[in-house]
Amino acid sequence: MLADQPALFNALSDCTRYLRDQWRTPEQYVLDTFARRDIVLLAEDHAIRHNLLLVQRLIPLLPAVGVFTLGMEFGASEDQAALDALTTAEHYDEDLARRLMFNYNVGWAYHEYMDLYRAAWAYNQARPGDARPFRVLNLSYRYDWRGAGPVRTPANTRHVFPRGGTERYRAELIGREVLDRGDKLLVLTGGVHALTRCPVPEFDFNADGFARFDDGYMGHRLHRAAPGRVATVWLHRPLDSQLHGPAERVHPAGGAIERVMARFTERRAGFDLLTTDGVVTPLGALPDDSYYATGRPNFRLADLADGYIYEMPFRDYQGCTVDEAFLTADNWPEAQAQWPDPHWRPRPNSPAEYWRAVGEYVDIGQRYAQVIAGEEALGD
Numbered sequence: 001m002l003a004d005q006p007a008l009f010n011a012l013s014d015c016t017r018y019l020r021d022q023w024r025t026p027e028q029y030v031l032d033t034f035a036r037r038d039i040v041l042l043a044e045d046h047a048i049r050h051n052l053l054l055v056q057r058l059i060p061l062l063p064a065v066g067v068f069t070l071g072m073e074f075g076a077s078e079d080q081a082a083l084d085a086l087t088t089a090e091h092y093d094e095d096l097a098r099r100l101m102f103n104y105n106v107g108w109a110y111h112e113y114m115d116l117y118r119a120a121w122a123y124n125q126a127r128p129g130d131a132r133p134f135r136v137l138n139l140s141y142r143y144d145w146r147g148a149g150p151v152r153t154p155a156n157t158r159h160v161f162p163r164g165g166t167e168r169y170r171a172e173l174i175g176r177e178v179l180d181r182g183d184k185l186l187v188l189t190g191g192v193h194a195l196t197r198c199p200v201p202e203f204d205f206n207a208d209g210f211a212r213f214d215d216g217y218m219g220h221r222l223h224r225a226a227p228g229r230v231a232t233v234w235l236h237r238p239l240d241s242q243l244h245g246p247a248e249r250v251h252p253a254g255g256a257i258e259r260v261m262a263r264f265t266e267r268r269a270g271f272d273l274l275t276t277d278g279v280v281t282p283l284g285a286l287p288d289d290s291y292y293a294t295g296r297p298n299f300r301l302a303d304l305a306d307g308y309i310y311e312m313p314f315r316d317y318q319g320c321t322v323d324e325a326f327l328t329a330d331n332w333p334e335a336q337a338q339w340p341d342p343h344w345r346p347r348p349n350s351p352a353e354y355w356r357a358v359g360e361y362v363d364i365g366q367r368y369a370q371v372i373a374g375e376e377a378l379g380d
Helices: 005-022 026-033 049-058 077-088 094-104 111-126 154-160 166-177 218-225 252-261 332-337 351-361 369-378
Strands: 039-044 069-076 135-140 185-190 200-203 211-214 230-235 239-241 245-250 269-272 307-310
Touching: 005 252, 005 269, 026 039, 026 049, 026 230, 026 269, 026 307, 039 049, 039 218, 049 111, 049 185, 069 077, 069 094, 069 111, 069 166, 077 094, 077 111, 077 135, 094 111, 111 135, 135 166, 135 185, 166 218, 218 230, 245 369, 252 307, 252 369, 332 351
Parallel strands: 039 185, 039 230, 069 135, 069 185, 230 307
Antiparallel strands: 200 211, 239 245, 269 307
16 A cells, blocks of 8 residues: 555645546546447446436436447346336336336335336437337346255255356346347446456465455456456445455545545546556556455556546445335235345344345445545545
């Protein structure tokens, strides 16, 4: 990390000058990236409201740069025909939108994710009759959580995921639906699924340094299948720490991003970390000591992602809006039986417990408490 003050001052100054010369809004940055890449993977921390609003704003802008499809981690491919019908129908069916999301994840009761369907529908309603419709592409399939045990084993995991590993499934689906057709795609997915050049450190007691590196995620697979055509754009979020993993959140690049952005009045920006020519930008050169740096003593932000989007300090983050109509008396038995990842979050025993878990997940003040407490010291 940049421990000495002169080095830190010079690095922050270089970053500030670069941003002033290359300033773009997040929307413009994503659109510009499609001039150089066919697939852009937006790496989100789930259920952050402004990230979903960004994607909603992008949907009517994307066709101008030849992008007519949004890929979503949260959606089952079995429901693709129904989703296509929803987004091209004469009238929007909010109940169907809920059902499609429920089919994939019975606990994903958040308006902003389903509102992406509505944004696609609104674009399709306004487009000229002969224009290509905008499509939302479901990248996952329906899992069966009834067979999940208290811990994951190969046997019970095969029951939960009958179509095999989700990373391979998603990458192959994108290959068929997008890459093989010479098409373009914007993907919204969790951060780890979007990594292309950065293998993920995993604890392994038998490995040298007690870590192995997993390059089997969706982004890694797409990067190998279509080198030069795929970009990872990281949406600003805390990272797990090297010492304590997800039990401790830390600032990306030790807080350098926040220090730079605090110098600007307008802070919504998208910027390169690594250019398509392989040039590391001043922001990409910022050293990072997060969990992703495990086993990599000279790790930089450019080793994590190709681009970056910053919108606001962590203290201003809000979680997605809970949809109180998502759970009903009729679908409660299914919600309880198909509650996802029960080894991580216990199955709810009542609708009250269900709603408590759904609400706690979008309590961003609690989720980000550690980094919010440290923002004042960063000068933001």
